Amino acid sequence: MAKKVAFLQGNEAAAHGALYAGCRFFAGYPITPSTEVAEVLSNELPKVGGKFIQMEDEIAAMAAVIGGALGGAKTLTATSGPGLSLKQELIGYACIAEIPCVIYNVMRGGPSTGMPTGPSQSDIMCARWGTHGDHATIALLPASVQECFEMTVQAFNLAEKYRLPVFVMPDEIVGHMRERIEFPEPGEMEVLDRIKPTVPPEQYKPYDTQFGDVPPLASFGSGYKFHVTGLNKLPDGFPTTKADYVQAEEERQIRKVMADVDNIVDFEEYLLDDAEIVVVAFGSTSRSARFAVNEARKQGIKVGMFRIKTVWPFPDKQIKALAGKVKAFITPEMNLGMCTIEVERCAEGKAPVLGIFRVDGEPINPGQILDKMKEVK
Amino acid sequence: MAFDYDKYLRPGKLPHIWCPGCGHGIVMKGMIRAIDTLGLKKENTAIVSGIGCASRLPGYMDCCTLHTAHGRAAAFATGVKMARPEMTVLLVGGDGDGTAIGGNHFIHACRRNIDMTYIIMNNNIYGMTGGQFSPCTPTGAKASTTPYGNPDPAFDVAKLAIGAGATFVARGTAYHANQIDKLITEAIQHKGFSVVEILDDCPTTYGRRNKFKSVIEMMNRLKDIAVPVKAAEKMTPEQLQGKVLTGILYKEDKPEYCEQYAKVIERAQGGAK
Numbered sequence: 213m214a215k216k217v218a219f220l221q222g223n224e225a226a227a228h229g230a231l232y233a234g235c236r237f238f239a240g241y242p243i244t245p246s247t248e249v250a251e252v253l254s255n256e257l258p259k260v261g262g263k264f265i266q267m268e269d270e271i272a273a274m275a276a277v278i279g280g281a282l283g284g285a286k287t288l289t290a291t292s293g294p295g296l297s298l299k300q301e302l303i304g305y306a307c308i309a310e311i312p313c314v315i316y317n318v319m320r321g322g323p324s325t326g327m328p329t330g331p332s333q334s335d336i337m338c339a340r341w342g343t344h345g346d347h348a349t350i351a352l353l354p355a356s357v358q359e360c361f362e363m364t365v366q367a368f369n370l371a372e373k374y375r376l377p378v379f380v381m382p383d384e385i386v387g388h389m390r391e392r393i394e395f396p397e398p399g400e401m402e403v404l405d406r407i408k409p410t411v412p413p414e415q416y417k418p419y420d421t422q423f424g425d426v427p428p429l430a431s432f433g434s435g436y437k438f439h440v441t442g443l444n445k446l447p448d449g450f451p452t453t454k455a456d457y458v459q460a461e462e463e464r465q466i467r468k469v470m471a472d473v474d475n476i477v478d479f480e481e482y483l484l485d486d487a488e489i490v491v492v493a494f495g496s497t498s499r500s501a502r503f504a505v506n507e508a509r510k511q512g513i514k515v516g517m518f519r520i521k522t523v524w525p526f527p528d529k530q531i532k533a534l535a536g537k538v539k540a541f542i543t544p545e546m547n548l549g550m551c552t553i554e555v556e557r558c559a560e561g562k563a564p565v566l567g568i569f570r571v572d573g574e575p576i577n578p579g580q581i582l583d584k585m586k587e588v589k
Numbered sequence: 590m591a592f593d594y595d596k597y598l599r600p601g602k603l604p605h606i607w608c609p610g611c612g613h614g615i616v617m618k619g620m621i622r623a624i625d626t627l628g629l630k631k632e633n634t635a636i637v638s639g640i641g642c643a644s645r646l647p648g649y650m651d652c653c654t655l656h657t658a659h660g661r662a663a664a665f666a667t668g669v670k671m672a673r674p675e676m677t678v679l680l681v682g683g684d685g686d687g688t689a690i691g692g693n694h695f696i697h698a699c700r701r702n703i704d705m706t707y708i709i710m711n712n713n714i715y716g717m718t719g720g721q722f723s724p725c726t727p728t729g730a731k732a733s734t735t736p737y738g739n740p741d742p743a744f745d746v747a748k749l750a751i752g753a754g755a756t757f758v759a760r761g762t763a764y765h766a767n768q769i770d771k772l773i774t775e776a777i778q779h780k781g782f783s784v785v786e787i788l789d790d791c792p793t794t795y796g797r798r799n800k801f802k803s804v805i806e807m808m809n810r811l812k813d814i815a816v817p818v819k820a821a822e823k824m825t826p827e828q829l830q831g832k833v834l835t836g837i838l839y840k841e842d843k844p845e846y847c848e849q850y851a852k853v854i855e856r857a858q859g860g861a862k
């Protein structure tokens with residue numbers, strides 16, 4: 213049977229990806245350039261018995277998403293830069309309380325109101341370090357409409373599997389461009405649900421590590437009574453300031469992600485086998501990079517692309533391995549060097565990292581990348 | 590036989606953090622009696638709070654409890670209620686938490702008329718941080734950040750709730766302990782967003798700065814200023830000067846949010862717009 217296809221915007225595709233993943237609750241606040249997600253889900257969620265709510269502000273939307281997740285729903289919010297800044301307080305809450313949810317953040321210019329309709333890739337560090345305190349982050353960077361759908365499904369799976377908020381972060385170009393999308397059949401893509409407790413309610417502890425670094429999560433209203441707080445807490449969920457325990461818990465909450473980094477980090481290697489120059493790119497910029505790589509190959513330049521699909525955790529291992537083999541990295545990005553810092557860290561001085569940075573609201577074009585390739589000695 | 594509060598309290602979580610003379614414990618006991626009167630199941634009752642002394646209440650209660658971030662209780666609770674409309678959702682917190690940093694969430698929860706009960710313990714001060722003035726600190730009062738007297742006017746929490754669209758608004762005081770459970774019981778029974786403001790005191794950070802000699806003096810003030818709404822009807826404006834009305838101040842039947850959304854689902858599934 214032929215696959216169901218459509219001609220959709222990235223944001224619309226993400227909304228359909230959320231539905232495919234089993235999302236049944238969305239809370240949001242209108243913001244350009246992500247509003248289409250809210251619009252589609254306000255239409256589609258009630259059809260499948262799900263709920264949509266437009267909250268009074270971005271913080272409230274994040275709060276409702278966490279509350280809904282505790283009620284047992286798979287939950288989503290969508291936003292963009294200024295909204296992402298506002299949500300940080302409660303992103304931290306979701307991290308420490310270990311509540312699965314997905315934040316779809318379309319990257320526009322900044323800081324502050326910046327360029328609401330202009331593309332950017334400058335929320336990379338805001339996703340990683342925007343909330344205060346140490347915590348693990350998982351953030352995915354789609355580069356196509358198809359990936360907006362698929363990565364949203366993947367983000368729900370990761371959120372459910374590791375009990376934390378997960379980001380999907382298209383730049384504005386990917387969020388708003390229209391492409392052909394093939395919908396996977398039900399069951400074709402894996403859909404994961406959080407691990408529920410098997411112990412009886414009176415024995416349940418929401419942070420009981422005897423079940424591993426990701427403890428089972430019960431839902432409110434399912435017969436289990438438990439306490440959730442944003443304070444550092446004991447396995448039973450109640451606050452503690454015991455030094456040893458707080459240290460161990462903080463480390464566990466990072467380890468639960470980092471110990472499984474090889475299963476989380478996703479990337480694309482394009483013409484890397486004999487590449488002497490590697491363009492490290494993501495999102496819409498990777499589309500310019502692919503074009504530039506193809507053009508350069510025609511001119512006999514041995515160049516390939518490492519496309520970042522999971523920016524957090526960063527693909528350290530892969531970039532480190534390449535650093536020993538290549539003459540140079542080229543890092544085009546629509547910010548002033550956020551991923552470049554990470555590539556430099558991983559390159560450990562073994563290969564120069566040549567950045568191409570744009571924050572003028574214009575995409576990085578293939579010609580700029582091609583020119584940079586020619587600078588490599 | 591004495592009322593068995595222990596049935597609703599988590600074993601091993603007492604003593605509470607509240608100072609001697611604080612009214613929050615009186616409010617918690619009233620809330621427990623209301624839960625008992627209504628026969629609510631603990632596992633089907635969510636108690637959601639923000640940050641502050643009053644917001645520590647959920648930790649002592651043997652229910653589904655959610656201690657959120659400062660001011661955010663109403664927004665988190667809205668998510669819980671939407672996901673689990675069959676649950677009884679109670680919100681608790683202080684005046685600073687609810688009307689300053691949480692003011693926006695508060696008024697919008699009122700406006701939506703979502704079926705939850707919000708118990709605001711108004712002690713006119715930020716107690717946990719050491720006594721800074723709140724939006725409910727009376728003009729002229731001393732706080733750690735109003736050393737020359739408070740220049741700000743204060744919110745009337747009940748009027749704010751009514752103005753924002755809450756469909757059940759009541760006020761009690763920590764002195765009138767026997768009334769608290771009755772107000773909370775009616776608030777929970779009311780279908781819609783209910784606000785119960787309980788005036789209580791912070792002897793530690795408010796009383797001492799404002800020349801109250803004892804907790805008893807503060808309690809007597811609550812006794813003196815409270816006027817039941819029925820009694821107030823027979824009083825002149827002069828007699829009501831400096832008084833506060835107590836009891837059920839406002840009640841109205843209006844469509845409730847979760848029921849309204851259930852109709853949205855019906856319309857969506859019926860293919861109509």
